[in-house]
Amino acid sequence: xxxxxxxxxxxxxxxxxxxxxxxxxxxxxxxxxxxxxx
Amino acid sequence: xxxxxxxxxxxxxxxxxxxxxxxxxxxxxxxxxxxxxxxxxxxxxxxxxxxxxxxxxxxxxxxxxxxxxxxxxxxxxxxxxxxxxxxxxxxxxxxxxxxxxxxxxxxxxxxxxxxxxxxxxxxxxxxxxxxxxxxxxxxxxxxxxxxxxxxxxxxxxxxxxxxxxxxxxxxxxxxxxxxxxxxxxxxxxxxxxxxxxxxxxxxxxxxxxxxxxxxxxxxxxxxxxxxxxxxxxxxxxxxxxxxxxxxxxxxxxxxxxxxxxxxxxxxxxxxxxxxxxxxxxxxxxxxxxxxxxxxxxxxxxxxxxxxxxxxxxxxxxxxxxxxxxxxxxxxxxxxxxxxxxxxxxxxxxxxxxxxxxxxxxxxxxxxxxxxxxxxxxxxxxxxxxxxxxxxxxxxxxxxxxxxxxxxxxxxxxxxxxxxxxxxxxxxxxxxxxxxxxxxxxxxxxxxxxxxxxxxxxxxxxxxxxxxxxxxxxxxxxxxxxxxxxxxxxxxxxxxxxxxxxxxxxxxxxxxxxxxxxxxxxxxxxxxxxxxxxxxxxxxxxxxxxxxxxxxxxxx
Numbered sequence: 252x253x254x255x256x257x258x259x260x261x262x263x264x265x266x267x268x269x270x271x272x273x274x275x276x277x278x279x280x281x282x283x284x285x286x287x288x289x
Numbered sequence: 290x291x292x293x294x295x296x297x298x299x300x301x302x303x304x305x306x307x308x309x310x311x312x313x314x315x316x317x318x319x320x321x322x323x324x325x326x327x328x329x330x331x332x333x334x335x336x337x338x339x340x341x342x343x344x345x346x347x348x349x350x351x352x353x354x355x356x357x358x359x360x361x362x363x364x365x366x367x368x369x370x371x372x373x374x375x376x377x378x379x380x381x382x383x384x385x386x387x388x389x390x391x392x393x394x395x396x397x398x399x400x401x402x403x404x405x406x407x408x409x410x411x412x413x414x415x416x417x418x419x420x421x422x423x424x425x426x427x428x429x430x431x432x433x434x435x436x437x438x439x440x441x442x443x444x445x446x447x448x449x450x451x452x453x454x455x456x457x458x459x460x461x462x463x464x465x466x467x468x469x470x471x472x473x474x475x476x477x478x479x480x481x482x483x484x485x486x487x488x489x490x491x492x493x494x495x496x497x498x499x500x501x502x503x504x505x506x507x508x509x510x511x512x513x514x515x516x517x518x519x520x521x522x523x524x525x526x527x528x529x530x531x532x533x534x535x536x537x538x539x540x541x542x543x544x545x546x547x548x549x550x551x552x553x554x555x556x557x558x559x560x561x562x563x564x565x566x567x568x569x570x571x572x573x574x575x576x577x578x579x580x581x582x583x584x585x586x587x588x589x590x591x592x593x594x595x596x597x598x599x600x601x602x603x604x605x606x607x608x609x610x611x612x613x614x615x616x617x618x619x620x621x622x623x624x625x626x627x628x629x630x631x632x633x634x635x636x637x638x639x640x641x642x643x644x645x646x647x648x649x650x651x652x653x654x655x656x657x658x659x660x661x662x663x664x665x666x667x668x669x670x671x672x673x674x675x676x677x678x679x680x681x682x683x684x685x686x687x688x689x690x691x692x693x694x695x696x697x698x699x700x701x702x703x704x705x706x707x708x709x710x711x712x713x714x715x716x717x718x719x720x721x722x723x724x725x726x727x728x729x730x731x732x733x734x735x736x737x738x739x740x741x742x743x744x745x746x747x748x749x750x751x752x753x754x755x756x757x758x759x760x761x762x763x764x765x766x767x768x769x770x771x772x773x774x775x776x777x778x779x780x781x782x783x784x785x786x787x788x789x790x791x792x793x794x795x796x797x798x799x800x801x802x803x804x805x806x807x808x809x810x811x812x813x814x815x816x817x818x819x820x821x822x823x824x825x826x827x828x829x830x831x832x833x834x835x836x837x838x839x840x841x842x843x844x
């Protein structure tokens with residue numbers, strides 16, 4: 252496997268974690284501490 | 290009482306005395322480091338270089354993005370260094386790593402795992418060791434400490450709009466004020482004990498018998514210090530801490546064990562100080578210490594009672610153990626390295642008795658919380674404390690609270706994902722490896738021992754431990770890639786969940802304790818916490834442990 256494959260694999264992994272975290276944070280900001288949607 | 294038992298007890302007593310002596314001052318010092326508003330001049334230079342404002346408080350998402358960005362760059366830089374080794378100075382004539390091997394190693398050191406498919410003295414030159422692997426030994430440990438402190442702030446702060454500190458500040462201070470000074474002292478101590486420290490190349494010598502022998506050189510003491518202090522574990526030499534130039538005497542052996550336990554066992558003190566109640570730190574420390582001692586006693590007993598004519602003649606199962614350290618030094622090191630996320634070894638874990646090997650494996654499967662890796666152990670134990678208060682709340686009908694913070698549905702969702710992530714990685718990784726051809730090709734033993742080898746490898750990768758059971762050929766593209774993915778997910782998914790939890794907790798307004806609040810500093814809660822730690826693991830891993838070490842013990 253080439254260098255590009257491993258570089259892409261790394262970038263995709265970190266991007267995926269960041270994306271999921273941002274989406275979760277977006278959901279979180281619209282709920283109260285008990286988890287109900289505002 | 291046999292000599293081996295006496296030595297084991299004496300060694301533990303010395304170790305406990307040393308850890309107790311530094312517990313309060315180092316714990317207080319670390320609390321000061323993470324709460325001081327002042328920056329050192331050198332730190333200012335670094336902040337200017339990376340263009341960050343160290344005084345800006347970050348929300349958990351910004352904290353996480355900073356951490357992910359830093360780690361991504363770390364992986365790519367180390368990957369480049371390993372691939373280009375042949376063109377760089379101090380390469381000792383060694384070639385660059387192949388792409389899969391370089392990626393596995395870069396991921397391994399960035400995630401604080403330090404799994405090594407290669408032989409250090411045969412594959413890594415001095416520049417790669419110093420500018421690549423040693424740098425990651427420092428910063429990957431600092432990342433773990435930063436996350437732990439961010440979670441502690443989540444408990445300690447009240448209504449801060451999810452702001453949990455500044456990642457760059459926590460990372461930098463962990464390195465400059467804690468890891469670097471302690472490593473310097475530790476390296477000098479190890480050099481005094483006989484660990485080598487030079488920039489010599491490996492030199493071929495002719496022995497008196499006329500044979501040729503390689504005289505190995507390198508900056509070993511400096512690497513060794515942070516290897517154990519940062520619970521990293523990647524050895525300069527292939528034999529790791531079993532190598533006489535890396536760990537020459539029983540004195541250096543005990544010093545290395547002390548170094549790999551000192552920060553994880555001291556962070557509960559820092560936690561207690563930062564949340565304003567030292568008793569909370571004592572409770573966490575008590576659980577960590579209790580689980581550690583239980584594992585140590587059982588492992589030492591298992592190795593002393595090794596079945597077979599040879600172990601009985603030798604007084605213990607001595608295959609694969611260094612006679613320089615004896616049984617006590619090997620068992621204590623094995624438990625310390627797997628109960629933290631270190632992964633350094635001074636004996637072959639593959640040669641431990643079936644129950645002894647199963648116990649060191651169980652230490653990792655426990656999530657490495659007793660006491661765990663630097664930072665990772667503390668945040669792992671605090672997550673389990675949240676599970677414990679939730680279960681206690683369900684049992685007695687109280688609203689779950691920990692340190693004044695209500696544990697609601699969203700907090701428990703994050704905690705549930707945290708608790709499930711690593712077991713899923715371990716079990717799925719193992720399952721895939723034992724059914725596909727490239728995975729089976731790497732297994733050298735048949736039957737339950739072969740399963741234990743694979744299970745150990747994925748448990749080590751997912752928990753970012755890095756020790757190898759042995760007997761598994763992991764230097765193949767299949768294991769390098771699958772273990773790399775498991776290492777990344779086992780490190781950064783739990784970190785993301787912990788920071789999200791920290792943010793939610795920091796955003797809450799703390800509620801004062803009432804007569805209905807469950808006291809979390811008493812032995813009752815400590816007992817519940819220890820039980821939760823064991824049961825959460827037990828329920829998840831009992832089937833696979835039954836097919837591996839348990840079956841092997843019975844045959």
